[in-house]
Amino acid sequence: MSKxxxxxxxxxxxxxxxxxxxLLRHIIPALSKLTPDVSYHLTxxxxxTDFYWNLAAPRHLVSEELIPSKDIxxxxxxxxxxxxxxxxxxxxxxxxxxxxxxxxxxxxxSTNQTQNVTYATLIIATGSxxxxxxxxxxxxxxxxxxxxxxxxxxxxxxxTVLISGGGAVGVETAGEVGSHYPKADxxxxxxxxxxxxxxxxxxxxxxxxKLKRLGVKTxxxxxVSSKKRNDDGTTTVVFSNGSTRPVDAFIDAxxxxxxxxxxxxxxVDPRGHVIVDPLTLRTKTEGVYAVGDVANYCDGGIIxxxxxxxxxxxxxxxxxxxxxxxxxxFKQKYYKGMGDTQFVPTGPSGGVGQVFGWWxxxxxxxxxxxxTFFVSMAKGAVEGANVVKA
Numbered sequence: 543m544s545k546x547x548x549x550x551x552x553x554x555x556x557x558x559x560x561x562x563x564x565l566l567r568h569i570i571p572a573l574s575k576l577t578p579d580v581s582y583h584l585t586x587x588x589x590x591t592d593f594y595w596n597l598a599a600p601r602h603l604v605s606e607e608l609i610p611s612k613d614i615x616x617x618x619x620x621x622x623x624x625x626x627x628x629x630x631x632x633x634x635x636x637x638x639x640x641x642x643x644x645x646x647x648x649x650x651x652s653t654n655q656t657q658n659v660t661y662a663t664l665i666i667a668t669g670s671x672x673x674x675x676x677x678x679x680x681x682x683x684x685x686x687x688x689x690x691x692x693x694x695x696x697x698x699x700x701x702t703v704l705i706s707g708g709g710a711v712g713v714e715t716a717g718e719v720g721s722h723y724p725k726a727d728x729x730x731x732x733x734x735x736x737x738x739x740x741x742x743x744x745x746x747x748x749x750x751x752k753l754k755r756l757g758v759k760t761x762x763x764x765x766v767s768s769k770k771r772n773d774d775g776t777t778t779v780v781f782s783n784g785s786t787r788p789v790d791a792f793i794d795a796x797x798x799x800x801x802x803x804x805x806x807x808x809x810v811d812p813r814g815h816v817i818v819d820p821l822t823l824r825t826k827t828e829g830v831y832a833v834g835d836v837a838n839y840c841d842g843g844i845i846x847x848x849x850x851x852x853x854x855x856x857x858x859x860x861x862x863x864x865x866x867x868x869x870x871x872f873k874q875k876y877y878k879g880m881g882d883t884q885f886v887p888t889g890p891s892g893g894v895g896q897v898f899g900w901w902x903x904x905x906x907x908x909x910x911x912x913x914t915f916f917v918s919m920a921k922g923a924v925e926g927a928n929v930v931k932a
Contacts, residue, residue, distance in 0.1 A: 546581045547573075547862065550647060550659055552637050553667035553801075554588030554618055555596075555679070556847045556923060557834025561665055562586055563926025564855040566625050569872070573859065576868045585631045585659060586618075587649055590679040593618050594686065595920035597844065599677055600714040600887075603690055603793075604697060604722040613917050615683065621925045633659070637668065637804050642827060648804075652682070663858055666805070666816050666832040670798030670842070677711055677795065693793060696775055700726055700790035704779060706766045707795030708732030708739070710886045713749055715795055717889035720756030728758045733765050733796065738894070740841070740884055745894040745901065752888040752904075766794070800836045811838050821876040823854040824861075831858060845880050851929055853877045887912035 549565060551558045562584060570582045595614035602609040622630055635651035646658045671680045675689050697703065697719065703726050705716050716730040730737075730753065736746040737760065750760045765782040769792060772778060777792035800814040809825060811817050816832035818825050820839040825832060833854045834840055834847040852875040863870035880898065885907050887893035892904030893912050922928070 544579050544581050546583055547662045548660060549582070549584040549663045549665065549858075550661035551584065551586045551665045551667055552588070552647065553669055553834070553836070554586050554590055554593070554632075555667070555669050555834070556844055557669065557836075557850065558586060558588065558665070558667035559593060559618065559621070559924055560848065560851045560926050560929050561667060561833055561855060562622070562630075564851055564929040564932075565858070566622075566629060567926070567929065568932040569855055569859040569862075570629065572871050573862055573866075576863060576871065577866050580866070583629060583631070585633060587633045587635055587637060587647070587659065588618075589634065589636050589652065589682050591618055591632075591634055592616060592683045593621070593920075593924035594679050594683070595917065595923065596678055598915035598917050598920075599690070600711065600718045601890075601915055603676060603694055603715065604718045606694070609915065609917060611687070614920055615687075616920060616924045618924060633657075639804050640806065642806060645829070662829060663862065664830045665854065665858070666802075666830070666836055667834050668801035668836050670800050670835050672711070672795070672797035672799075674794040674797075676793075678798065693791060696791040697723060697726075702726070702789045703728045703791045703793065704777075704787070704789040705730045705793045705795055706733070707797075708734060708737040708760075708762075709795070710738065710740075710884065712795035713737055713753070714887050714893075715793060716753050716758045717756060717887055717893070719793075720753060720758045721889040721891075724757055726757075728756075730758055730760045731764050731766065732760060732762045735762055738884075738886060740882065741886070741894065741896055742882075742899070742901070745886075745896060749886065749888055749894045752892070752894070756889055766796075769794075798835065798842065802836060813838075815840075821853065822857045822874065823850055823877060824857050829861070839877060839879075841879065843880075843884065845883065848928055849879065850877050852932075885911040887915075 593616045635649040638650045639648035675686045768780045770778045815838035818837045833850045835842045840846045856872045856875045859872040860870045882899040885895040893907035895902045895907045
C-alpha cells in the first residue's frame, strides 16, 4: 500500500499560486518516477478563490473604466483545471493555528468551520496584510471589492482626500487620485521624514515634486492615530500630534504586516517575517519553507517573490529525494535579489524609480509600469507563465 506525501501551501497569491504550478509541473512528476511507492498530493489553503492583480489597485481604485475588474480578478480554479484532479485540492479558508509536533495546520474555512490538515511539506506563502483590504485580500474577494467600490464612490464627489502611507502604494494612489480628480484637495502623509524610503533621497524628492504638480500636498513626520467613519460617509481623522481633521475620503495605504500570527514565535523574526535561508528559502524546521513577502528574504515586491519560486521548489525536491534515499534529479537554485530596484508611478504619465540603486528616468517608469500597471501579465501570473520551465 502506497503512502501519501502531502504538500500544503498556505496562500494563493503570487508566491503560493506559482509555487503550486512549479511543484505540479516539475517536482511532483519527477518524484513520482523516483518513488513509485509514494503518492503525492498538494493542497492550497487560501481565503480567496480569485487571483487579485493588486499591482493595479491604485488605478482600479479611481476608475473601473481605466482598469476593469475582469482584468484583475481571475479565477484560480481555471488556472489549475489541466492538472490531474487527484493531485490537487483547494480549501477556501485561513490558517489559524499550527502544531509543529503533529505537523498539523488548523484551518477556519469560509463557512466558519474548523478542520485540520496534516502536512509532510509545508510552504508558507500567506503574504502580508494592509490596514485597508483594498491593497490585498485579507479576508475575501467580497471584502476587497466592496471597500474598493465604497472608496471609489466617495472620490467621485470628494472635495478633500487624505491618503496615509508614504510607500509605493500611497504614492501611486496619490498620483492616480491627483490625475483623475485635479480639483480635489489631496494630502499625502509620508509617516516619516520622506516618501519612498526604499529609494534614494533624490527619488523621494522627485516623487514629492511630481505629486505637487498634480496638486497633492505631502506632509512628513505625521501619522494617523485613529479614525472614525461618520454616518455621512466622511471620516474624522486624529493625527499623531493630537490634531483632528474631517475628510470626505480617507484612504489608508499603510502596511504591510506579515500574516504569521498563527505560527510558532520561534519561526519568525522580530518584525513577524518567517526566518528562511536567504538563498534556498528553507526554514530551520525540517519540511517547512516560506516564499514571498511573508518571508524575511523578500523585499516585498513581485519580482522578489517571483525570484524565490525556483529556489524554494528545488529545495523541496532535493530534501524529499534525500529523505527517500534516492538520488535527486534536481539542481539547487538560489535566490538572487534585484538590489534597490523599484518602479513607482506618480500618475499615468510617469514616475520615479531605480534599478540596482541606479536612477532611471520618468519615461522608463511610464514604459515599464505607469502605462498599464502590468495588467497584461495578470493572466500569466495566475497560470504560472513564468514557471513553465524548470
